[in-house]
Amino acid sequence: MIELDAVSRSFNGRQVVSDLSFQVQKGEVLGFLGPNGAGKSTTMKMITGFLAPSAGHIQVAGINVAQSPVAVKMQMGYLPEGAPLYTDMEVGSFLKFIADIRQLRGIHRQKRLDEVVQQMELGAVWYQPIGTLSKGFIRRVGIAQALLHDPNILILDEPTDGLDPNQKHHVRQLIQELSHNKLIIVSTHILEEVSAVCNRAIIIHQGKKIIDDTPQALESRSRYYRAVSLRFDSHVDSGPIVSTLRHHAALGEIEQDHDHHVRVLSIDGQSILPTITELIRQHNWPVIDAYVERGRLEDVFRALTIEGADPNVLSASLHNKKVEVA
Amino acid sequence: MSESTMVSTFPRRQLWYLFKKEFHGFFLTPVAYVFTVIFLVLSMVFTFYLGNFFDRGQADLIPFFNFHPWLYLFFIPSLSMSLWALERQMGTIELLMTLPITKWQGVLSKFLAAWAFSGIVLVLTFPIWITVDYLGSVDHGVVLSSYVGSWLLAGTFLAIGCCVSVLTKNQIVAFLMTVLICFLFMVSDFPIVLDVFSEMPQSVVDFVVSLSMLQHFQAISKGVLALQDVLYFCLMIAVWLTATVILLEWKKAE
Helix, strand or coil: CCCEEEEEEEEEEEEEEEEEEEEECCEEEEECCCCCCCHHHHHHHHHCCEEECCCEEEEEECCCCCCHHHHHHHEEEEEECCCCCCCCHHHHHHHHHHHHHCCCHHHHHHHHHHHHHHCCCHHHHCCEEEHHHHHHHHHHHHHHHHCCCCCCEEEECCCCCCCCCCHHHHHHHHHHHHHHHHHEEECCCCCHHHHHCEEEEEEEEEEEEEEEEEEHHHHHCCCCCCEEEEEEECCCCCHHHHHHHHHCCCCCCCCEECCEEEEEEECCCCCCCCHHEEEEEHCCEEEEEECCCCHHHHHHHHHHHHCCCCCCCCCHHHHHHHHHHH | CCHHHHHHHHCCCHHHHHHHHHHHHHHHCCCHHHHHHHHHHHHHHHHHCCCCCCCCCCCHHHHHHHHHHHHHHHHHHHHHHCCCHHHHCCCCHHHHCCCCCHHHHHHHHHHHHHHHHHHHHHHHCCCHHHHHHHHCCCCCCCHHHHHHHHHHHHHHHHHHHHHHHHHHHCCHHHHHHHHHHHHHHCCCCCCCHHHHCCCCCCCHHHHHHCCCCCHHHHHEEEECHHHHHHHHHHHHHHHHHHHHHHHHHHHHHC
């Protein structure tokens, strides 16, 4: 449904997005990740037709964005970065304006306005000028504006930025509810969000795509993937236990946060819990907690996007590692 | 692809919806009210005090319309400075230009809303027309022609202001640049402008002279609504708005 073909964009000779290609289908929730300035927003601006690519083509639902921008814009809902809105307008008149421009008419127009106001909980601020609202409300008006015409395609640039934890949860839930019959692209730098709502993640760094995978597969690239954390009773001397673990051939590195908390890493993403439970049973260790970690996206993200690292080399090495695991 | 068949209708009435939003926008801030009151007060003050309206003993509105170009020189840029500069500064240009509208619809709606507003303010000066008619018999044709000329002049200033407003995110810069450009076009038949072109061929100088807004406005306000003067203003508006659309594509991303 959305197809980017070798898309590049430069500003004043500075390459912001280079040779980016990917396809997204209906039903996918694509998490767009990358450090600040990686080219996430620029890519979204090109998909929505705000910016023209310097090179390459973008097709949305079979329509070339550069050739028929209006037709493409009709099918899309877009929340720009920072949710810029007309601050002098009241929430109600702003949403009515969007409804008109989005060609909503009559009963359907009223129905959609009611639905969106309910979904984003905007009833209480209907008559308030947008400029007087809190950051969270402004973001919600921005999302409401993007949802109003019930578009097939939703492009949300940092939708949960500035929301409190409850509101974040609410928006994530909303994205999940919408996802079954839409194509959604969400940019974020909150990695937990990717695990929570996305079924696909693309990491871009210095304008290049370096990863395109499921969040689960990304987690499996973490060194902490399937690591087992153990917490001991505080009276116990953990020294002998650690030494036993360290010398066991089937277990990876041992990390010790403090005396009574030990993390055992897995080797090549193998499940090590059975081995460790067996050891606990054998030696009768006084373990209070034992749990398996999922892998940390932060870790993977950092490894891939560290300042000055060459994304090509990193992606190549990661690819190899993945082959090993498989 | 099956999705492409869903887009059968082209969005309609977009210009009207945009115009409505822009026009209401003037009244959401004190701008419209301050503008109207000060414009009306100043135009009367200028007419009666500087224009010697009564001493002349003539039943016409020449002193009234003579001051319009000079009033517009400062009033119109204050109306046009925010049109695009504010959109760019606030980032709302991204919201606006990703709605299903064309660039022309965006540019025209802002221009037309501001032009309509300036037209309403102009209409609100009607008491002076009634006053003159009460004091003596006035040539209504001349007055009407002058009003049309004045509105066209305002439109031209606005079109210039639109274009300058796209070029900057700073409203003050937009204001001052618009004042300057409008001033140069107003007096392009004065030595102040012509001296720059003194070394040029006569045809260039003639062309520059022919661009003088003041000349065309004065021709119309004498009561001769000649086609060439009306055409001049329409052409100026068209050229500056076209430039706005072109510059918008170039500047919107910055």
